Amino acid sequence: MADISIDAVAKRYGDTTIIDRLSLDIRHGEFFTLLGPSGCGKTTLLRMIAGFVTPDEGRIVIDGQDVTRLPAHKRETGMVFQDYALFPDKTVFDNTAYGLRVRRFSAADVKHKVGQILDRVELGHLQHRYPGELSGGQRQRVALARALVIEPRVLLMDEPLSNLDAKLRIQMRDVIRQLQQELDITAIFVTHDQEEALSMSDRIALLRNGRIDQLDTPEGLYARPGTSYAADFIGAANLIKIDSVQSDGDAGHVMVNGARLTLPQQEIDGDVCLAARPEHISLRDAADQGDNDVPGEVIYRRYLGFKAAYSVRLGDGQTVTVDVYSAQDPVYAPGAKVALRFESGCRLVRA
Ligand SMILES: Nc1ncnc2c1ncn2[C@@H]1O[C@H](COP(=O)(O)OP(=O)(O)OP(=O)(O)O)[C@@H](O)[C@H]1O
Ligand SMILES: [Mg+2]
Numbered sequence: 001m002a003d004i005s006i007d008a009v010a011k012r013y014g015d016t017t018i019i020d021r022l023s024l025d026i027r028h029g030e031f032f033t034l035l036g037p038s039g040c041g042k043t044t045l046l047r048m049i050a051g052f053v054t055p056d057e058g059r060i061v062i063d064g065q066d067v068t069r070l071p072a073h074k075r076e077t078g079m080v081f082q083d084y085a086l087f088p089d090k091t092v093f094d095n096t097a098y099g100l101r102v103r104r105f106s107a108a109d110v111k112h113k114v115g116q117i118l119d120r121v122e123l124g125h126l127q128h129r130y131p132g133e134l135s136g137g138q139r140q141r142v143a144l145a146r147a148l149v150i151e152p153r154v155l156l157m158d159e160p161l162s163n164l165d166a167k168l169r170i171q172m173r174d175v176i177r178q179l180q181q182e183l184d185i186t187a188i189f190v191t192h193d194q195e196e197a198l199s200m201s202d203r204i205a206l207l208r209n210g211r212i213d214q215l216d217t218p219e220g221l222y223a224r225p226g227t228s229y230a231a232d233f234i235g236a237a238n239l240i241k242i243d244s245v246q247s248d249g250d251a252g253h254v255m256v257n258g259a260r261l262t263l264p265q266q267e268i269d270g271d272v273c274l275a276a277r278p279e280h281i282s283l284r285d286a287a288d289q290g291d292n293d294v295p296g297e298v299i300y301r302r303y304l305g306f307k308a309a310y311s312v313r314l315g316d317g318q319t320v321t322v323d324v325y326s327a328q329d330p331v332y333a334p335g336a337k338v339a340l341r342f343e344s345g346c347r348l349v350r351a
Pocket of ligand 2: 042043044158
């Protein structure tokens with residue numbers, strides 16, 4: 001187990017800043033995720049922690065030890081790559097044994113440790129196979145076993161599930177999370193998949209252009225996004241333009257399409273918009289429009305079994321998605337005049 005401190009780390013390629021003086025602290029035993037879209041710098045940051053890329057500025061400290069200039073193999077980190085990077089001409093056993101042999105463990109220790117970790121990832125019976133004779137999920141587990149067998153201080157994983165089919169991806173989330181908990185190891189996980197991040201992590205750093213946009217628990221990021229970027233990236237919120245904002249003590253008043261909405265007060269300055277998740281808006285007949293309601297017209301309704309997703313157009317042409325869960329609710333046809341009620345989960349965020 002380790003705690004990791006990343007202190008004002010910067011990386012540039014030519015004139016382009018990839019990681020922009022980024023700082024963060026990861027705790028002992030934490031499952032920490034770097035989340036963000038393609039190109040935001042996740043792999044670069046992970047590889048700096050692993051020691052494969054050298055920062056231009058800043059420090060990386062593992063367990064109180066400054067490792068910024070330490071070569072990768074001396075950092076005691078285990079890495080799982082997106083394409084697994086297994087040796088094709090080595091068996092499952094020899095792939096897994098690699099790190100132990102480099103560290104000159106005795107043959108008896110290698111046999112014991114490899115046997116143990118392969119049993120743990122349920123590959124004991126396949127130890128004589130070659131990577132080419134394994135399924136994607138099995139290869140992924142060899143990569144995990146190879147990273148873990150050296151009992152690293154930190155397990156680093158770069159999109160380890162992205163080559164698996166949808167069902168296996170979801171199963172492997174639980175396998176990785178359980179293994180991390182059981183071994184009580186600090187883990188840093190890279191993904192661009194928000195659902196993967198929410199379901200596996202203790203905390204998530206949402207990255208944007210080499211900086212942290214928001215660092216929070218999964219619940220915090222979902223319930224209290226601070227920016228339109230976070231609200232949109234995690235769970236796809238409606239981002240609704242507002243005409244004006246006023247605050248008085250503990251309430252904020254927002255004008256949307258000429259209707260006045262009252263939201264719990266949030267301190268916020270600069271350009272703001274209203275982030276409203278589809279499940280935080282309800283629909284009613286236009287005739288029943290009340291406070292906190294904005295009029296709209298149904299464009300279409302998609303029936304999805306457990307819910308229906310409506311697209312509703314506001315007076316100024318903005319389109320809003322609304323999820324309706326209850327089978328009891330009236331079905332609104334395209335063209336129906338409705339009122340949208342913005343429930344308390346809706347928030348003002350920085351635009
Ligand atoms: N060795 C390099 N030389 C020049 N530019 C690089 C190098 N490595 C990465 N980059 C650039 O740095 C940016 C961030 O790359 P990085 O691989 O960290 O992104 P990422 O967040 O992991 O993206 P993805 O989700 O696609 O894997 C990209 O624009 C990439 O082109
Ligand atoms: Mg990457």
